[in-house]
Amino acid sequence: MKLVVIGIGDCGSNIAAEFVRLANRARAETGVDVLVRSYAINDDPAQLNALRKVGDKLITIQLPAPAGPGRESEAGAEMMRANGDRCLATMRAGEFFETDAFMLVASSAGCVGSGGISILARKFKERYVNKPVYALIVLPLTAESNVPAYVYNTALCLKSIDKTADAIFLFDNEKVMSEASIKSAASNDALNREIVTPFFDLLRASEKVDPKFLGTSNIGIGDIVQSLNGWTAIGYGKAQISSYGLSLFKRGDHFESKGEETVKAMEAMSSALAHFSIQCRMEDARKALYLLCVPGKNANINMARSVGNRMRELTNNGEVRGGDFYGVKDHASVTLIASRITYLDKVKDYYERASKAVEELRQKETPQP
């Protein structure tokens, strides 16, 4: 699947740049293009400047500095109302014909991205009616989630993007940070790597790959598009395969290698279930997608089937699609998508806290007698 990624605000722009790195990896490892172009839209020239080092797959679009002092979601929306058409005019629309979907990215807590994303998403929906418009939203850290402006911005951002985008991938920054900090000091770059990595296998496996990578049932772009709707969580899990297991595998020693492969596939699946981008219950997902990646041609058909069956159980017979892919060398990995999620604690919580946050913001604005 080929994306055009559009990051708005600081967080969105950083993630748009990270998608370029992901795409470079996909080209190097699998020989496919999963990114048509990334755009970073922000009002901070220094940040945009710093991002240019990722190369010409990223185009930066500078917004004028905001007119008023307000750094709330509405100010961001206003900025995009005033500049959205100019942003679109800057983009290379000629490349959009080879694009399978647009992915707009922002944090919900800030201003530029939080307010701007839904305004821009609507413009894309109106202009490119037959292409899906997806959103990727990063929710605030726990330490930030008591700041009234962050709560208010998040609620506003979620309410409006829910009405606009075809599907919304939600990432809980706190969860992402705890994952990233296990591996290294959790910088923004580390967080953003955690955020884009789950898309790696999915995007490349759905492209026209070398036949040696093809699994027993391939996942197509149509499968992805049909699986995505409304609130969406993505999870990715990996299990290293021992060199002993791999050598058995190469010898085609079916009986034993099957054993280790299947165990590893299930281990990767458990890890994916434990690492969803936002806390959710599979039974609340009406749609789901899985992708199993294992090395080599000898993997057995039952492995993908087991993952699929487990997904159907977990979703109470939800609409499940999936497939497998052999483009990995030394591990098994499972990518899971839970989509059309009917209930999310986090979303409900932000909606409920929004009115209190408005109250607190007003009190701050009005000087007390």
Ligand SMILES: Nc1nc2c(ncn2[C@@H]2O[C@H](COP(=O)(O)OP(=O)(O)O)[C@@H](O)[C@H]2O)c(=O)[nH]1
């Ligand atoms: N994961 C991640 N979160 C970020 C990044 N930059 C900022 N954030 C988060 O985004 C929120 C602030 O929004 P920001 O993107 O700076 O606002 P904007 O520039 O006005 O759109 C806070 O919750 C930050 O924790 C980033 O590069 N990665």
Ligand SMILES: [Mg+2]
């Ligand atoms: Mg900013």
